[in-house]
Amino acid sequence: MTAARSRKRSIFGQLTAASIVIAVLAVVVLFAVTTITVQRQTRASLAATVATDMAGLIDIYASGGREELLRRVADRQAVVSLETRRSHYLVADGSGRALGGDQRRWPQINAAQSEQGFITLADGTAVFAQGTRLSPDLQLLVAREYASDQAALMVLSAAFLGVGAAIIAGVALVAWITARHLARRMNAVNAALGAAADGRSASFPARQRGGDEIDEMAGHGTRLLARQAQLLKAYKQVSEHVAHEVRTPLMHLDHQLGAMMQQQPEPSGAHGGGPLALAREDIRGIATMLDSLLDIASAESRRGDLAGLAQIDLSQLLENLAELYEDSAEDAGLVLETAIAPGITLLGERMQITRLVSNLLDNAIKYVPAGGHVRLSLVAGPRLVVEDGGPGIPRDQHERVFQRFARATVPGDKPGHGLGLALSRAIAERHGMLLRLGDVPRGAQFILEPAP
Numbered sequence: 001m002t003a004a005r006s007r008k009r010s011i012f013g014q015l016t017a018a019s020i021v022i023a024v025l026a027v028v029v030l031f032a033v034t035t036i037t038v039q040r041q042t043r044a045s046l047a048a049t050v051a052t053d054m055a056g057l058i059d060i061y062a063s064g065g066r067e068e069l070l071r072r073v074a075d076r077q078a079v080v081s082l083e084t085r086r087s088h089y090l091v092a093d094g095s096g097r098a099l100g101g102d103q104r105r106w107p108q109i110n111a112a113q114s115e116q117g118f119i120t121l122a123d124g125t126a127v128f129a130q131g132t133r134l135s136p137d138l139q140l141l142v143a144r145e146y147a148s149d150q151a152a153l154m155v156l157s158a159a160f161l162g163v164g165a166a167i168i169a170g171v172a173l174v175a176w177i178t179a180r181h182l183a184r185r186m187n188a189v190n191a192a193l194g195a196a197a198d199g200r201s202a203s204f205p206a207r208q209r210g211g212d213e214i215d216e217m218a219g220h221g222t223r224l225l226a227r228q229a230q231l232l233k234a235y236k237q238v239s240e241h242v243a244h245e246v247r248t249p250l251m252h253l254d255h256q257l258g259a260m261m262q263q264q265p266e267p268s269g270a271h272g273g274g275p276l277a278l279a280r281e282d283i284r285g286i287a288t289m290l291d292s293l294l295d296i297a298s299a300e301s302r303r304g305d306l307a308g309l310a311q312i313d314l315s316q317l318l319e320n321l322a323e324l325y326e327d328s329a330e331d332a333g334l335v336l337e338t339a340i341a342p343g344i345t346l347l348g349e350r351m352q353i354t355r356l357v358s359n360l361l362d363n364a365i366k367y368v369p370a371g372g373h374v375r376l377s378l379v380a381g382p383r384l385v386v387e388d389g390g391p392g393i394p395r396d397q398h399e400r401v402f403q404r405f406a407r408a409t410v411p412g413d414k415p416g417h418g419l420g421l422a423l424s425r426a427i428a429e430r431h432g433m434l435l436r437l438g439d440v441p442r443g444a445q446f447i448l449e450p451a452p
């Protein structure tokens with residue numbers, strides 16, 4: 001059961017994975033939003049700086065003319081802004097020929113429209129620049145490097161990713177520890193319920209401080225098991241009491257009828273006995289039926305209970321049964337065949353397994369006509385098969401015949417209470433086995449094998 005459960009995906013593992021995925025998505029989204037915001041702020045700052053510088057130079061040109069503009073541009077080339085952004089300038093004529101500044105070629109930027117944006121200068125320097133036309137034969141370019149902004153963004157990104165990774169690791173660790181704790185508690189509850197379902201003793205985990213849904217489930221399970229134990233106890237007491245109260249007067253009546261038959265023997269009737277003999281047979285049949293019902297109830301109530309079970313040599317047990325039934329089969333004109341593999345064992349109760357196989361052999365000998373055969377085989381598994389060449393059981397009645405008081409409608413049906421196969425299946429289930437009918441073209445095939 002543990003191996004089967006380990007192959008399944010635990011809900012707590014799924015919750016842990018979901019928590020990690022959510023944490024990763026949150027960090028990625030937050031990182032993307034932060035990066036985009038910083039980049040937009042950097043562009044806005046660069047645009048404002050360049051526009052301010054451009055406006056100042058335009059004022060200088062307007063008041064002092066071209067020569068003053070060239071002089072001021074030369075002075076500003078060596079200045080580094082407070083934001084550590086190095087400046088670049090170009091004063092050119094209408095054709096783009098350099099007149100002043102540190103650049104010798106006009107870049108791909110439209111001065112007529114006062115265009116601004118991120119560009120690359122002729123020497124490969126990445127800048128944010130703005131160009132404008134001062135007069136038909138004069139244009140001005142102002143640019144700022146932003147390498148320091150990119151470096152700051154990289155440092156911020158590295159720090160953000162480091163913190164994000166730490167957050168994800170923390171979430172994963174907390175989720176894993178919590179999931180393991182919850183999984184251990186839930187596995188304990190499942191183990192207790194599984195043990196109870198198998199008929200073994202079960203105990204639920206102790207209540208945690210404060211209590212939660214798992215504790216509530218364990219509490220309900222404890223109460224359920226207590227109530228189940230009470231019901232089983234009451235059922236057993238009532239069954240035993242009813243059986244005793246019914247069997248006692250029946251046995252007393254049988255004894256009285258026997259005494260009457262000794263005092264006044266009766267002639268044999270058409271069926272081989274008089275009314276008193278037939279009445280005694282009916283009484284013994286009722287007593288046998290009560291015993292079978294009690295045995296079925298006892299086997300069903302002990303389903304999965306390992307108490308009283310021991311390793312038995314199933315091969316030897318079947319060999320002994322086959323020897324006992326050889327004479328009965330011969331008297332009925334049948335051939336009993338065996339194919340029993342040696343050394344096969346079973347954890348079980350010897351008397352119950354004996355009764356199960358005896359019921360199957362009795363049925364086969366009972367229904368197979370003279371000249372037929374019965375075969376008893378055993379292979380590793382263990383897999384026990386009793387098959388015969390009798391009339392068989394209709395396919396639509398394969399499950400019905402295992403119910404209490406149910407009998408198959410077959411030619412040559414014999415009297416009975418319809419409890420033998422019900423008892424056999426109850427014994428099989430008590431041992432964790434499955435008793436079923438196989439599909440064969442002729443006769444009946446009963447198969448006993450481990451339950452899936």
